[in-house]
Amino acid sequence: xxxxxQSQPEMSVQEAETVTLSCxxxxxxxxxxLFWYKQPPSRQMILVIRQEAYKQQNATENRFSVNFQxxxxxxxxxxxxxxxxxxxxxxxxxxxxxxxxxxxSGTKLNVKP
Amino acid sequence: DVKVTQxxxxxxxxxxxxxxxxxxxxxDHENMFWYRQDPGLGLRLIYFSYDVKMKEKGxxxxxxxxxxxxxxxxxxILESASTNQTSMYLCASxxxxxxxxxxxxxxxxx
Numbered sequence: 001x002x003x004x005x006q007s008q009p010e011m012s013v014q015e016a017e018t019v020t021l022s023c024x025x026x027x028x029x030x031x032x033x034l035f036w037y038k039q040p041p042s043r044q045m046i047l048v049i050r051q052e053a054y055k056q057q058n059a060t061e062n063r064f065s066v067n068f069q070x071x072x073x074x075x076x077x078x079x080x081x082x083x084x085x086x087x088x089x090x091x092x093x094x095x096x097x098x099x100x101x102x103x104x105s106g107t108k109l110n111v112k113p
Numbered sequence: 114d115v116k117v118t119q120x121x122x123x124x125x126x127x128x129x130x131x132x133x134x135x136x137x138x139x140x141d142h143e144n145m146f147w148y149r150q151d152p153g154l155g156l157r158l159i160y161f162s163y164d165v166k167m168k169e170k171g172x173x174x175x176x177x178x179x180x181x182x183x184x185x186x187x188x189x190i191l192e193s194a195s196t197n198q199t200s201m202y203l204c205a206s207x208x209x210x211x212x213x214x215x216x217x218x219x220x221x222x223x
Contacts, residue, residue, distance in 0.1 A: 009153065033210070035211070043216075044215070044216045044217070045214035045217075046214075047211055093156075095212075100158065100171075101158070101205075101207075101212055103148075103155045103157075105154055106155050
């Protein structure tokens with residue numbers, strides 16, 4: 001069975017500080033993609049960052065980076081220099097065979113001024 | 114830019130009504146999905162379609178059906194709405210690399 005676990009339902013961080021959101025997953029597949037999606041309050045879900053499982057190098061997108069540990073099936077998201085606009089629900093997801101996505105239950109991040 | 118649109122942002126229906134949620138994408142994607150989002154449960158896949166007139170059940174298909182008569186449109190149907198179907202419904206379409214989400218429809222069944 002394919003599962004995604006986000007063990008932190010809610011987190012807070014001060015503006016300009018760094019925060020790490022955890023995600024673990026379980027799959028027997030070897031080739032897959034991992035994603036972090038952001039859903040701001042009352043707004044559309046958007047892609048934050050994406051990682052191919054066959055790549056050892058961790059993906060980065062400006063202030064967002066991941067720590068991908070394939071053997072441990074761990075895929076955490078680090079947000080540096082947190083901004084008020086980072087306040088959102090964050091969903092970890094992975095995808096096998098270019099069709100179904102599997103999502104975690106989400107982490108609500110609150111960036112405080 | 115990819116656009117995925119949903120017919121309504123907010124919808125209120127009564128128990129027993131037949132409900133149609135429409136989703137349209139403009140990028141010629143083959144794969145389209147319907148998810149349900151509930152607090153603490155994340156996104157759960159209801160149905161998906163990988164081609165016109167093709168559909169597959171997701172993790173929670175009970176009480177729902179879908180229709181895909183044209184490539185750009187994927188409809189979710191609640192044959193007889195019940196209060197436990199009150200939720201946020203998200204449509205998505207995908208290329209091989211990523212999914213694009215619609216804005217969501219918040220459905221309330223009274």
